[in-house]
Amino acid sequence: MRLALAIASIVALTVHGFVFYDQFFHKWERHQTAYFDQARSRATSEAEKAELADRSPKIEQIMVTQFGETRVDRCVTCHAAIDDPRFKDYSQPLKVHTYSAAMGDRMVGGKWERRHKFSDFGCTVCHDGQGRGLENFYSHGEDPFWPEPLLGFVAQKEWREEFKKKLISKDYMEAACAQCHTQENFAGTPNLNKGRQLFFAKNCYGCHKIEGLSDGTLGPELTEVGKKWKLDYLWESIVDPRANLATSFMPKFTLTDDEVKSLVIFLKSRHGLNFNETSLERYRAHLGVAKLDSSAEVKPVTGDLKVIGAQLAKDRACAACHKIGEVDGGIAPDLSFEGLMKDEKWIGDHFRNPRIVTPDSIMPAFRFTAHDFDAMTAYLANLKTPPKLESPEATYKALCLRCHGEKGNGAGPVSTYLDPYPRDLTKSGFFNSKPKERFLKSIKEGVPGTSMPSWAKVMSEAQIAGVFDYVQTTFIKDARRDLKDRKVPEKNPVASSAESIAHGETVYLARCTGCHGRKADGKGPNALDILPRPRNLRNSFFVNTADDKRLMESILYGVQGSAMPPWIDIGLSQNDAGDILNYIRSLNPRR
């Protein structure tokens, strides 16, 4: 036991040795000693030499009280030569901080004078990092737990490998500049200004709220986004929205790396209340945004509504998502000849609340003034120049491909943002079980409640037939067969009554919820595994325009080419189907 005791004692002593070593031999002492030595060798006067010889290493700090909570910046403990112009050519940490006229530094009598004095500003106000730390790992913010690593200098280990390089750049410091230099188009922050412009140009403002700038409600609020997240997260959220939230429906915008960077810098600058603002000013700004709307209403801009609308559509970046003429946002439907497809009322209603006419649309309901809506409606309703269409193939490519896809499988470039998805044109089972007239009708009149518009005024009768034939031969491929004779009543055989609806609901809950969901919104537990997706039975525009015969047929005989089975084969009678139909109709009252 005595031997064990001796060993344990030695271990305890040894660890004490390590601890004391750690405590008394700091890296920062070496940096300071090196600075003293170098400065002494460059000193000109004896007094200065003597003074340097007297100094011994100690923790140096700058207390900054003007900028938010009191900051304690001990960076100067290592960066000892930060204000010593003789150390211009040294490497960090013994390098002088650059003097720059652009930053407001001035040459006075052969000596630089800083605009941002370290004694006033400290270091972390501009650079971020952890002022209290004395080891690189902590003070530079390499520690993954530290929320503010040195802006544009440190990429934390956890950050995604492919972004790391892009996040190292002086430009990111502009986000810190903007905490005081809040004025728009401040010359010192070109990237941030570009980011702010992109925020509007790419229509981010439509979904995201930034207090004082925008009030979208569809996406997360970004007022304090720069305080909450690191550069890596911001970059990732822009280029890969679903990486952080699997259910996000934020579109993937086509942005260059430079544009993403500008946006990240802009977002990083959003700290909520910045140094330059009091909460009272913020409140005033908040009220100001609301006023902007009402005052515009009082004083409508006079002139041709169409022209004003065109300008507005440009300013408000409709083409960030939509296609208008040559500009294609790649997310939302083509508006180039909207006036041929929709009437003024539809466009106006849709503007005020898109989900009134297309229940599952992701388009934000913008809070513009009535006048602005009217102007933009007038502009869109007057886009009446039909495209030049030569062959059926060219027609398909010009008009259909954007949604239905190059291969006709319904996976066009914008299809992921549409609900319901565009029809998969390769499912011959579906197409060959329905009469051709129905498809021609869908093309001509569109499918209400979905993104399929009416093409009757865009294409001639012959062109429509031509496109369908092209689809038939290119995608459906199987030749049309004679339709089977199905016994489907023209009208619902069961009269709608409370009793019928109740029975319909019972059967619906037992049989249909797996796919169509308990709320009948097409989002049942199986819905995600099924393509085409189950129909949203609360989409009144669709349900109310589909006649009894079509819906009865779908229930009784199923929908070929989809997961909807023929229920007549699995125990439903015609009367059951009638009850279900009455139930579905009861969910979609006619207005």
Next chain:
Amino acid sequence: MTVIERVKQLPSDVWTSIFRNPLPHTDHGRAATSFTNFFLHLHPVKVNRNTLRPMYTMGLGLISLFLFLILTVSGILLMFYYVPSTTQAYDRMLDLRGSVAFGTFLRNMHRWAAHAMVAAVALHMARVFLTGAYKKPREFNWVVGMILFLLTLFSSFTGYLLPWDQLAFWAITVGTAIAGYAPVIGKEMKFVLLGDATVGQEALLRFYVLHVAVLPAIVTLMVMIHFWRIRKDGGLSRPPEAEAAITQPDSISVQVVAGAKPNGGSYGLMGFVRGPFTKTGNVPDNSVFSWPNLFLAELFVFVLTVAGILVVAHFFGAPLEEPVNIMHPPNPAKAPWYFLGLQELVSYSAFWGGVGIPGIEVLILLLVPYIDRSPRGVGVWFAKERILANSLFMLFAVVNVILMIIGTFFRGPNWSFVSPW
């Protein structure tokens, strides 16, 4: 005596005035050493050999005590730097890590000693149970021990909040939410604990006061009672075989019958002593002098504990995560490891997992000496006579440890099952 001789004499006079006894060489001296020193007289002069068997006690009770001492010392030193304020606490942590002399090391020691103490106290409890040491006359000391265990958990829990980082904030949010599920008083209890609806400045202050003043005081008191009762109950538990047969007849013990008043109505001091008198003379027994046997063993455990904590504190840093961000809970937010078993249960049922089952467990543990009243099987690990009790206890312990392991390693975002590999 000349002046010079007197001056020469002075150092040894000072020495003997402090330490009354010279290093002992005789049994009488050994007894006197134990007797005349304040710290040593807390111990008996002689202890049973069984008490000194390392594999019997494994020193777990002592380890717990020494950890408590380490925590007290390091904790007091930390108190010089800490401010229980939501705006300053985290900055103080950064200062401790960055610029306070030995700050990191102190914090590491305090952190790991706290975790180790929870484990040591729990293991000590297991030792006492598995050796049947809670049996008569030590029933109540088991209850005191249980209270100490709960106090240890609560001390550790209250300390968890003080760094005011994300780990602390959300662990306490989860922990107090569990307390809120208690029936009838749950909501009120949570409110009294937090002083607010959520964890904030009030909670930080309350936890701080509990952690540095209230709980240590109660623990100290309970530890004193715990030790005092050990001596009054005749030292540590041991099997009957460990007692040497007393050759003296029983007549040496004087039973004072209540009501009988010798010497005209007053008792001699010894009249209150129950059981056989302390043996005097050279009666053959199975005990050895505390000096040096017991004290050396205690010193050994102390040095071992300190060495262990020092090594761990040197190589492993105490975690310090992001500053508190109320808007951004980590996913999953986990309680401290010793409560992860509870959190795992809570994920199945808030009331039963958080209050029902642990409440019943604590109640049964408290009542163990009064439920298991058979006097047999004391002083032996896994005694055959106690197979049922020991099996039940082992089952309880293993289930709890498994739940903790699942909670710690196998739970990911949204408390879904993840593989740690």
